[in-house]
Amino acid sequence: MAMSKADTQDAGQHYLVCNTEGCQSNCQFYCNACHQEMCEECRDEHLKNPDNRRHEVVPYRQRRHQLPKEKCKQHPTKYIDMHCDDCNIPLCSQCSTMSDHLRHKLVDLETIYSENCAECQGKIRQIYQYFIPTSEELRQETNANITEIKKIMDDIRTSVKAEGERLKKLVEKVILQKIVGVNDVENSITAMLQDQGKTYEDYISYLKNVVKEFSGYLSSTQLLGNPMISTISGQLTIKSIPQTTKPFPPVFTPGQFSEVDVSKLLGTVNASTYKQENRAIKPMETLKPTDQMKQDEKKSDVKQTLSLSSFVTKVKEYRMTGVKRPYHVSLGKSGSVWVSDDDGNLVHTDLQGNALQKIKTSSDFTGYHTVTQDMDLIYADRKKHVINRITMDNKVTEFIKTGDWEPLCIHSSKINGDILVGMIKDKVAKVLRYNKTGREIQNIQRDNKEQELYRNPRYITENINGDICTSDFGITGVVVVNKSGHHRFSYSGQQSGFSPWGICTDVVGHIIVCDGRLKNRTVDILDQDGQFLHFIHREPSFLFPCSVCMDDENNLHMGQYPTNKVTVFKYLQ
Template sequence: MALSKPVVPDTVQNEPVIGQHYLVCGSEGCEKNCLFYCNPCHRQMCEQCRDEHQKSPDTKKHEVVPYRQRKRQLPVEKCKDHPTKDIDMICEDCHVPVCSKCVIQDHQKHTLNDLETIYSEKFTLCLDEIYKIHQYFLPTSHDIQEDIKDNFKEIKATIDKIRTSIKAKAESLKRLVDTVASDEIEQVNKMEESLKEKLKSQDKTYQDYISYLEDLVREFHGYLSSTKVQSNPLILSQPYQMKIKPIPKTIIPVPPVFNAGQYSKEDVSKLLGRVTAPDTKPENRKIKPMKTASTQLKPTEQQRKQDREKSDVKRTLSLCSSFTKVREYTVPGVGNVWHISLGKAGRLWASEDIGNFVKTDLQGNQLQKIQTDGVYGYHTVTQDGDLIYTDRKNKVINTITLNNTITEFNKTVDWEPISIHSSHINGDILVGTIKNGEAKVTRYNKKGKEIQNIQRDNKGQGLYSDPRYITENINGDICTSDINKHAVVVVNKSGQHRFSYTGQGSMFNPYGICTDLLGHILVCSGPRLSVFLIPGNNSTVTLLDQHGQFLFLILTARQGVGFYRSLCVDDENNLHVGQHNTNTVKVYKYLQ
C-alpha cells in the first residue's frame, strides 16, 4: 500500500526546525510507523494495527482516518461548576463551553455543538493561517522590499546620469552656466531626497506590516499553546478576527527626466535645460496573488510539456510503504564513489576523492573516463549536458563539454570552490566556497557571471562553515550540507535563511544531498573521516520534507551498505547511493 504522506509530529510549517523523529504506533509493543489515527480512541496506529482495530467488534465502527486528517484531542479541563465533569460541548446560544451537567441544568433547549470538533477545526485553521504567512505573505513582502532596494539603485543611476548631463552642458558654456548649473543640481538633489523619502516611507510601511505579521504569528502560536478552553481565543474567536490584513499597496517612484536645451549667451538658463518632475503616472507595485506567488521565467512550449509530464508523475507518486533495493553496480575506474551526478539519457557521472571522473549508464557500464587535478571531484551536469567541476587546488571552475574539451568556466580568485550544482529550474550554477574560515554560496548564470552571494543571515551571522555538498529544491530553495556546522542549511532563492536541520540527537555529519520531484530532501550522513576505522557504522540516508521536517531514515547500517557519501535520484525516481569505502552504487525504490 502506498502512503499518502509520512507522519511527523505537528509543528508550524516554514519555521526553523531542529530535527524531529517520526511517530510510532501507539499499540503496546508495536514500533512501526504511525500512519492512522482513531478519533474516538485518540490513538495513533500503524496499518496492521488499524486493520485489527477495525476488525474488533468493540471498535469496528470507530472513525479511523489518516494521521494528518485526525481530530485534535481537546485539552482536558474540568467544569468550574461541576468539578467531576469535563468540558466537552459548547452552547451556541450562550456561546460558552459547558459540560454534560451544565446542559441538563441550564442548556437543555439550546443549540449544542461538539467542542472537540470546533477545537480541531480552529486548530487546523490557525496552522493554515501561519503557513500562509510564512509561505506567501512574508516572502512576498520581503520580495517587495527587495524591489524597493532595486528602486533605490535605479533612482541613483538615473540621477547620476542627469548630473553628468548637466555637468557636460555646463562645461561647454563655461562660466556663463556655472550659476545656472549649480541651481539645477540643487534642484536635482532636492528631487532625489524627495524620492528617497518616499521610498523610505514605503520601506517602513512594509517593515511595519512584516512586524504585524510576525506579531500575528506569535498570537496564533499563543492560541495553539493555550490549555484553557473557556478562555481560549482560538475557540471563542470569530473568523474575521483571524483574517490577515492585505499587503499594503505602494507605488513605484518615477525618476525625473532631464530635458536638454540649446544654449546661447542671452538665454543660458534655457539652453542648459531644466530637470522637471516626470509626466509618467506612478504605477502601483504589483503584489503577486497567492496562487501564483512563486515567480519563474516564462516557460517554452517544451518546458510546459515537461512540466505537465512531471505534474502527472507527481500526482501519482507517493512514498513506498517499505524501501527495497532494486539493483547494485560497480563504477569501474574509481576506488570510491565520493560524488555522483545524473546526466542526460540515463547517464551518471561518478567521481572519487582524488578527482577522477567516470561516466556510466545506470547499470554501471563505463562510457567515459577523465582524469583531473580537482580535489574530491565535486561536479554537476548542466542543462546542456556538459560536466562542470570544482578545482579547489587552483581555485577555478572548469567545464568538460560533450566533445571532451576542458574550458574554464570561472575563477574564484581567493575563494576555494568545493560544492557545485547546476539548477534544473534556470540553469544557474550554485557554488559553495571557503576562505580563511569564512564560507558562502555564489550563484553564477550560464555564462559564468556572478549574480548572487549568500553568506549571512538577517542577523549578520555566517550561514555556512564548510558547504560540502549543495543542491536546489523544486521551490528554488538552496539546500547545503555543512559538515562543520553538522547541519543541512536551507535558504530560499533570495538567500533568506529558512531552516537548519541538525539530525536526531546524535552527532550529525551530512554529506551528499539531493531532492526529488515531490520536494523531499535526501541527505547522507555518517562518521567523519577521522573515525572511519572505529568499529560501528552509523551511516544513514535521511528523508526530509521541503520544510525541514524529518520523515524517515531510508537507509541505515542494517542495509549492509558502508559509508554513505553521495546520492542522486534518477528519472525513474530510484535512489542511487554511493559509498566512500567501495566503488559500489546501490539503487533503491522509495517512491511509487
C-alpha cells in the same frame, strides 16, 4: 503556550512512535474516536475488535484534533463538551438541560474545535505557501528597483558632468548645484523604495507573529476565549498584503549653451510626472498545485516518519564507464547519473553503466555540476570562467559568465531553483546566488566580523531550511550560512585531520559529508544545527568516500576513490 506531544511531533516532523502499550513501531495512523497514535499492525488489531469497528482511523496527518479537557465551573464533575450557538458559549452536558438553553441549538464542541483547528492550520499553510513568498518577491522587487534607480541616476550624473566639461569653467560653478539636485531626487526615490521594503519586512514579521498566535490557539488548553471553539466566522483573519507603488525614474533634459542661461544649459532633473502604478500582487486563487508541489507534499509526508536507522543497508552498486574516479555525482531524470572525475571528464550514463553523453571540461575534483528543477544539467568550466547548461535534448549553451572568478562548485536549489556557485580569484573566495535566469541576486563572502568565510569552496549544497552548506578545502571544514548569508556554524569533523569532500542533505534535514582523509575514510552525518549524530559508513583501508548525493527514494549514492564505483546505501527508516 506549551504544545502537546503529538502536536510537537507533527509540527517538527519528528519520528512518531505507536502509542499502543509495549509497541515501539513507527506511527502512521490515528484513531479519532480513541485519540490514539497507531502503527499499521496495531490499527488492524484495533479494528478487529467488534467494539471498535465503527471507529474512524485515519492517516496521522489527517487526524482530528482532540478537544482539551476542561471542567465546567458550574458542574465540576462534568467536562465542557458542547456549544450553544444561540448563546455562543461552551457548555457541559448538564448545562444543556437547564432552562437557559432549552430549545437552543447545541453542537458537539469537539467538531467545532476540530474544524477551527483545520482552518487555522490552513491559514498557516497559506502564510507559508502564499503570503510570505509573495511578500518576499515584492521585497526583492523593491531592492531591484533600488539598483535600477541607482543605475539610472548614475547615467544622469554622467550626462550632467559631460555637459559641464563642454562648458568648462563657466559650467563648473553650476554643475555642483545640478549634482545636488540629482542626489536629492535619488535620495527621495531611494527613501521611498526603502520605506516600501521596510513595509514588507514589517508585514512578513507580522505574518510570523500570526503563525505563532494561530499555533498558540491550536495548543491552548483553555476553552473560554479560545477562537477554536467559536462558530462566529472571521475570527482567524490575515491582513492583506500592503500595496505599494512602482517608481518612475526621472528624465534628464539638456539645456541650451549660453553664458546667461548656464543653469538652463545644464538641464534639469525632474521627478516623473507619470501616475504611480501599483505593484502586481498575484492573487492566491491563481496558485494551482504543480507536480513539484505535489511531490514536495508527498516528500513531507514521508519525512514525518523518517529517522536514522540503527544500521546501514547496502542497496546496490554500479560502475561508471568513462570516468576514472567518481569525484562528484548528480542524479538526472529516469535514474540516469552524471559523474565527473579529476581529469575533466563529465559523463552521463544510466544505472547499468551505458554511456549517454560525454563532455570534456577544464574542471577537476570539485562538485562542479548539478541538475536543475527542469532536469537540465548545469556545469562550471573552471578555466573558461563560465557556467554552461545542457538541456534535455543534449544542447550545450552558455548560461552564466563569472568574469575574473573561477567557478569551483555549484548547486541548484530544490526549494526555488536558485543557483549557488562557489568561486575563487587570487586566493579570495565567495559564494554567489543566481536566480533561474542567471541574474546575480546574492553575494556571500564575509561574516558579521568582516572575516573571510571561505578559502577554497569545493562542494556546495542547500538544506531543507535554506541553509547553504559548503565543503571548504582551505578551511578544512564545512561552513554553513543561512539563506540570508549569515554564518550559522562550522564543522571540523570528529577525527583529527578532517578533510571534507562531497556534501549533500536529506529530506529530514541531515547534513551528510565525506571525510576523505586517508586515516579517517568516513561519511559523517550532522543535524541541521551542526551537531554530530554518527558515522553512516566507514570505508575499507584501500578506499575513501569522495562524493555523495540523495535520490528520490531517500537512498544515499556514494562515490569511492580510487575506483569508478558508486555504492547506494539506505540509512533512513
